Amino acid sequence: MPQRVFDRVHGFFVLLTERPVSLYAAAVLRIGYGLLYLAFLLREFPHRDEMWGPGSPWTPALARQMLDQSGWVSVLTLSDSRVYFEVCYAVALVTCALFLLGWRTRAVSVLFAVVVVSFHAKAIFMADGGDNLMVLMAVYLVFTACGRRWSLDARRTRLQASAGRTAGPRGGLRHQLGDARNILTTVLHNCGMFVIAAQVCFLYGCAGLYKVQGPSWGNGTALHYVLNIDLFRPWPGLSQMVDGHHLLIAVVGYLTVLVQVAFPFVLFGRLKYPVLIVLLGMHVNIAVLMGLPLFSGAMIVADAVFLPDRFYRSLGRLWRRTVQRTGVTGAGASPGAEPALVPAQPGPAG
Structure with missing residues (x-):
């Protein structure tokens, strides 16, 4: 009995530290929320000044008073200048697009979280409920390796591997630091995905129990x-x-x-x-x-975390067959070559 318990604990520890789980689901969350918030900002582009800008009835002074009470933070309240606001809005659009595409995802995921939190905090009373969940997911995705699949980072890693540009022999300390980074990245990713799944379960469970009453x-x-x-x-x-x-x-x-x-x-x-x-x-x-398309979209994307990676791999195979059937192949790739849609990528770099 003690040996069985030890084996289970060891297996869980190995799973937690050595194998990142649900990489495709994390990529779907990145793509989904990046696309949703980009569409949201584009849809509200004609009304951006009334919602978040200096011309809003909810003035920057009122927003700062609210932030002092609620504990939220927003980069939009750092200046009342219209030029500053327009620059922030342009940066937000670019950040959402880069996050959606998975370019330098580690750094861009932090910027995306700052964008979502800032716009939510600046106009906290102009929400339909979807952005509340999106704020949480944006923060959780910072800790995941959501750029390991279906991203520009994935494509770059695949091209580097095919070109033979791998790291040379590393010294003892450098090798140990690299291993420690890999373990930390894997642990953070797995914990982040678990927290996302738990958040969705908590949301549905509480909503159902509230309705029962x-x-x-x-x-x-x-x-x-x-x-x-x-x-x-x-x-x-x-x-x-x-x-x-x-x-x-x-x-x-x-x-x-x-x-x-x-x-x-x-x-x-x-x-x-x-x-x-x-x-x-x-x-x-x-x-x-x-x-309520933003709310519904946020919930649909969140539900994607519960679909296994084999489901998304089957979608990738279906897409490849469709592409090959239509005669469209990637640049410089033969029809029988493995396309870059679902690349195999070693290492935790996101």
């Missing part, structure tokens, strides 16, 4: 009231049509509560796949019927 969710009428809130009805005709199916509304309400409460308990079995499909449909409906 409400009488409107218990009697199946909650979604009726949701569909009749004018503030969240971008398509009134569509909302009225859906609201007319009373039995459907009740069934979807009960299913929503059941799926959210059960979500943390089905993650280690195949039942999680139909649950994730139900959640995907739920978030798509929220985006369309309630007009």
